[in-house]
Amino acid sequence: xxxxxxxxxxxxxxxxxxxxxxxxxxxxxxxxxxxxxxxxxxxxxxxxxxxxxxxxxxxxxxxxxxxxxxxxxxxxxxxxxxxxxxxxxxxxxxxxxxxxxxxxxxxxxx
Amino acid sequence: xxxxxxxxxxxxxxxxxxxxxxxxxxxxxxxxxxxxxxxxxxxxxxxxxxxxxxxxxxxxxxxxxxxxxxxxxxxxxxxxxxxxxxxxxxxxxxxxxxxxxxxxxxxxxxxxxxxxxxx
Numbered sequence: 001x002x003x004x005x006x007x008x009x010x011x012x013x014x015x016x017x018x019x020x021x022x023x024x025x026x027x028x029x030x031x032x033x034x035x036x037x038x039x040x041x042x043x044x045x046x047x048x049x050x051x052x053x054x055x056x057x058x059x060x061x062x063x064x065x066x067x068x069x070x071x072x073x074x075x076x077x078x079x080x081x082x083x084x085x086x087x088x089x090x091x092x093x094x095x096x097x098x099x100x101x102x103x104x105x106x107x108x109x110x
Numbered sequence: 111x112x113x114x115x116x117x118x119x120x121x122x123x124x125x126x127x128x129x130x131x132x133x134x135x136x137x138x139x140x141x142x143x144x145x146x147x148x149x150x151x152x153x154x155x156x157x158x159x160x161x162x163x164x165x166x167x168x169x170x171x172x173x174x175x176x177x178x179x180x181x182x183x184x185x186x187x188x189x190x191x192x193x194x195x196x197x198x199x200x201x202x203x204x205x206x207x208x209x210x211x212x213x214x215x216x217x218x219x220x221x222x223x224x225x226x227x228x229x
Binding site: 001036040045046048051057089091093096097098100101102103104 | 147172
């Protein structure tokens, strides 16, 4: 299976909002409400920031939000902060019982 | 606090085998799906395999099917990945992850163990 499609990079200034898209197919993103998002700082393990499309684990600020329309999911980060600079990956459950990651998006806070 | 600690990585020749382990603490290990995820040098995350709470349901990515075997020991709170017929392209940091209450999401991650396949 091919990776989900994410933009390679996005950027924004402190305080602004950014949105990262994640495009799949009806066999993954579009077929289930099982999209999750991960934040990864350099040299660190990934951290779950959104699960089941819209839900935040405890401890994740409400500046992070998720949504989905058809085969495309989105992660929005509002009120950008310097520490938000990281790589972000989407992930979806698939119709054959596997999971599939996106290629990753590098967020730069200007 | 949930802790996942991987071990068993190292340097192996193409065609060789390696067994990774992941020890878990701070969570009810026997209740949750467990996963292996890898990340090649400078590359993105790639899901490898998952196993359900009792080991009866297992899934693999196509790239490792037939070569890798995931297993778990709910008495030892341990997850394993037996990797056979290793290829240069299997070189990656391998992360152990638990879904926790976020299945099929991956709520908890280890720090990873590096596997290098090279002659």
